[in-house]
Amino acid sequence: MDLFNYSRRETSVVNIGATPLGGDNPIRIQSMTNTATQDTDACVAQAKRIADAGGEYVRLTTQGVKEAENLRNINAALRRDGYMTPLVADVHFNPRVADVAALYAEKVRINPGNYVDAARTFKHLEYTDEEYAQELQKIRDRFVPFLNICKENHTAIRIGVNHGSLSDRIMSRYGDTPEGMVESCMEFLRICVDEHFTDVVISIKASNTVVMVRTVRLLAAVMEKEGMHFPLHLGVTEAGDGEDGRIKSALGIGALLADGLGDTIRVSLSEAPEAEIPVARKLVDYVTCRKDHPYIPGPNIPTFNYLAPSRRQTVAVRNIGGDNVPVVIAARLDGDLTTDPQFAPDYIYTGHQLPADVQEGVQYIVDADVWEGKPDTWPAFKGDQMPFVSSCNAALKFLFITYMGLNDEALACLKYHPEIVLVAQSNHPNRLGEQRALVHQLMQEGLSNPVVFFQHYAEEEKEDLQIKAAADMGALIFDGLTDGIFLYNQGSIPATTLDATAFGILQAGRLRTSKTEYISCPGCGRTLYDLQSTIARIKAATSHLKGLKIGIMGCIVNGPGEMADADYGYVGAGRGKISLYKKKECIEKNIPEEEAVEKLIELIKANGDWQ
Template identity: 45%
Template sequence: MSDNLFRAWKTREVKVGSVGVGGDNPVRVQSMTTSDTRDAKATIDQIVRLADCGSEIARITVQGMKEADTCEEIKNGLVKRGYDIPLVADIHFYPPAAVRVVDFVDKVRVNPGNFVDRRATFKMVEYDDDTYAREIVKIEEKFGPLVEKCLKLGRAMRIGTNHGSLSDRIMNRFGDTPFGMVESALEFARVCRKFGYHDFMFSMKASNPLVMIEAYRLLVAEMMKLGWDYPLHLGVTEAGEGEDGRIKSSVGIGALLLDGIGDTIRVSLTEDPWCEIDPCQRLVRFAASYQISSLAPTPRKVALPQGGILHRDGSVFLHVTEDEMAAEGFYEAIGCKVQFGRPEKELSTVDGLILEEVTSEVSEKALRLQEAGVAIFTRKSGGIPIVSLNESLPDSGPYALMIEGEEGWDQILQASPVCIFLAPIGKNRLHLGRTLAGWLKERSCELPVIFAFDYAEVEEDLVIHAATEMGALLADSLGEGVALKTRQTLLKRRQLSFNLLQACRMRTTKTEFISCPGCGRTLFDLQEVASRIRSKTAHLPGVKIAIMGCIVNGPGEMADADFGYVGSRAGKIDLYVGKTCVERGIDFADADDRLIELIKAHNRWAEIS
């Protein structure tokens, strides 16, 4: 097991207006407006509402000179209303707008994938060393004036890499990878440092939480090697809406915060901007209460047999009471289809249940579930026994081990359980999970680990805390499933469990949606469209659909999606298969049906049963 080197790393402070980011400052919370930036009043109203909800920094999109000039009116209007919240201008494709708007805002965000380069074509282009060197010179020529002006005016900057908008130069030399994301940012950072400018920070955003986590860790490792200490803005881009969006964001942002990485965060949701502030604050509070683990994660691979009790892509177990099991609708709540009173397993049926014991009141249901392939684990009698390390192991038959602390682990090596349920007593569950995974790997022990964590929090905190802790462990390949114990209904516990596995790119049980939060560039009502498309296509497990308000990040972020729906201009939609645009300029009214036709044409459609 190796030490967690990140916990000793500290960033410098960068001032964004009057707000300090990094250094000894708390993790800052921010969001972005969705209004048309040229509508100064609407944008001011949104920023005021964000500030009143607790946003400490507000970002606005700046496409061109008109938007840049309107930022002066927005800034002055906020001051007149008594608000000094720092403003950040979001720039893509157009350097002159950045140079203009920096007169009026506190910080500018540039995307290194498209600030100098044209939109990526995703084609193979050969870059020899001379060609690559000329491209780097071009970055300095076009980016340098903005750096000089920020230095002169005392403005801050974010070099914000997006996985979905890397340049052709980066993708052809480093690949569409976390390492490519890091190098994309470093190209611009080197220019800043050459001019003696250091009031900048980085971000490494992706819609895939695992890619995002790896990119930030690589960036921090590289900065530690270089002796740099620039702050980090964390975010999972295009996370979506509702519980799914909060889970994805918590897996990515939370995993990093628990390692002491991150100075400011945004939870990007396809909802109104002010709805992002509450989950941000809950994440920050939870991370602040957590003791950073002294251990780095030790990924391990456990080969599971096909058709066994555990699912090869990640298992879901539920703690249930006798009353819950005896209740009407129990089979449906755990994901079973019922035929003639008997349960049948479906795609999102739980793999097993954990009971205190199987009593006569529920024995018939338990038997039917076992016949259907749902495992029954018990602490007392009537199912697969769960034993602690201080108890005698069964002489025969399957059993599971329950581990609550770090004592007596040597006995694990003499045991052959179906799995280990890790149910920590105490606060630092992440540390115990990493400790156990490292201990097992050092001893070449491939026993599967199921995280059996108990949460008594209110639902809003529960989703954030479970996705942060369990997500951090699952994202690092330290466990093979979850056994959530919460105060929720059975249905909600099951849904949360499967949503968590899917967010960690383990087990897919429903359609995956990648949808942006919207901004001033958005060309349609993103929330309404996303909700409508979800209602028509949510029954397609394994299919990934991206819904993008504009083309800035669309093609690239949709590289991880099977199908894409992108606003291309007013009233028009482009449809994509992967990175390839296959239909352009579809009338908005026809786009939903054309998307469904496209899915059917690629044999990915299924009728609702």
């Protein structure tokens, strides 16, 4: 694939009601109701709000046959009122429900982790090759009749793999790996191909953005190898709410969209479903606007592993590069050096102004022509100042440079000056492609100078900035190219908000932790308690626990699995009942909802993780 020039992956067309997906169709936006599927009026009202916001598909959970059968009433009510938005049934654990849902929904989502395989017990199972083949035959025997129902009713399907609900069978043979997630999907896809069933969409999701991006990349490569061109549904599961949910979703989904992967997306927020649609729309529009951009002649580096990248090896210049966590650089050009202690930048660029009051623990960057060698200040050179680099004796130097500025003179300078940290700039319509090309050029030349990515915007709305910055940084982070991030905005957004966004992007990419992390689901008809108010209460009590991961799950479908790397879990166990987890171990079951948050705090304290 072309890492530097944007184009969408070629996919087959899937017919979903009157809204086809894939091929030359636009990238579709969708969401999911969180009302009880047997409550026809509530589902219809919420589906209308999703459609009115711009949602092109509406998904509803179908826990049982009754819920699946009620899709007929929901579908009829929507059509009667002029809403033609296709409905998608979400099925777990019971293949019979999928058979019924296929009669009344335009698409049915099944989960390979629990379609035929038993519910997870997190036990290691041993299979001979013959026994494993017998298990695959069980899948085929149950899956083919469902495909026949879908053929007869012109119903599309989504094969939806979740990191949190891989079967014990897959986990035992492949482990908790991208390869295991891909194989879980491919087992079902190969049956679809054998049965000549082509109305198939695939999703392969995780709450861990690194796992999600790596797995989708691998899936696309495996499908290509096997001659498959099915369209992809993208999403980060349990992304959370508020700023964190937006940044995490834009980082993971944006990284894949930027590489041309993805034909429909869902931004999963722990908020009202219709609130997801504008976020998804902004993300898709921002990435796809780079279509037909001027060509970027990036170099081909055979040693770069796109499917399983590792961090680029760089020399450590003070605390930048090497094995150091990526730094955050911020601009303060108006003389106001105010910072938020929780999100204090590592370096502050003040341009032509020398800082009068140096803050303890903060390093400053000033333009090289005014740098005086004062403690805790470092010079920054622009492209036309390159001849003066050698005469400067600073142990750390910054060089602002573009890909086109990385000429023979610049490369020669970098070879002699490993103490230079590059600040990669771009005005290209596809700045990601050009910044990628700059780092690949360095790798081709054998240079190990650290690279900080400078991302500039002119935004007035915080959400717009967060979505664009996360989308621009996504692939640079997952490719292992990021030694630092420098966000700059020509607008009214406070500088401290930019700082928090930069740290949020690094945390969403699993590169640097600066706050508590919440892995919370968006809620659906299976949710067993008031999700949004509960998240607010847990955040209010625990947001000071930097580095702690807390999973907040509405039900058991992805609960323990998606919380695999969470320290603590809060999971709906029954109507108004909660189970608490430490890692994957259930510590206490069926706690009344009104007592559960306090019980969670007690559990955290009992394990010595409370501050």
